[in-house]
Amino acid sequence: MMEIVDLLFSPTTSVDHAAYLAALINDHHRDFATLYPDSSILPKMHFLVHTPRLMIQFGPLVRHWTMRFEAKHSYFKSLARAIGNFINLPYTLAMRHQLYQCYLNRNEEQLPWKSDMEVGPGSAVCDDRLNETLNQPSLSAYSCSWIKVDGDEYKLDTGVIIEVTDDMPTIGVIKKKLFD
The missing domain is CATH 1.10.287 (Helix Hairpins)
Structure with missing residues (x-):
């Protein structure tokens, strides 16, 4: 044998x-x-x-041989079992996989606040609720349709890594863009 x-x-x-x-x-x-x-x-x-x-x-x-494909497929199978939500499963798995790839490919050297930033069209926002939410009195902000940081464009409903704790990302979805 x-x-x-x-x-x-x-x-x-x-x-x-x-x-x-x-x-x-x-x-x-x-x-x-x-x-x-x-x-x-x-x-x-x-x-x-x-x-x-x-x-x-x-x-x-x-x-x-198909060993690498089977290994990749096992990631999706375990993720599907862990999520427990089988409504629109292909979309959910694709979104989670892309967010995980973002996490793996992150570059901690290039933090957004230390980078070149380009801001799309928008308007100034002066809202007391915003000031209370962020606990910053007299905060002025700018609401825009997109922001480009080091060539990466961020739009509404885009997933971003907020923080990493114990090698696990906390991922947020952009719902409103405000720029100070």
Whole structure:
């Protein structure tokens, strides 16, 4: 069985390797039938019969495996179970994945208040409720349709990382843009 695994994961292949692999698989199936006469060969074991042909047709099989895709899919499966909300699941998973990617790709060196900022069209806001909410008397602010910080444009309903605690992001959604 170890020789079969070695040939399946080999980075190079040839017609001789495929022929040798076919013989090893044949021996394995025969030995299995001898050792376990009451059991039939499992479908997974039958699929091995096709691997020498696939090896000749496509080259080294290690370059065609799906392990990375399965690992990525397991992230979405565990996220779906953890969320527990199956209404519009593809949208929810896509949004959470994008926000997680934002978190992973963040650059802590470039903080927004230390960056070049470009502000879109808008108007001045002078609201007592805003001053009370932010606990800042006589605060003047500017409400705008977009803000560009270091080339990254932020619009309404865009997710942003507010803070990171114990390597877990707190993500907020922009509902109103105010600029001081």
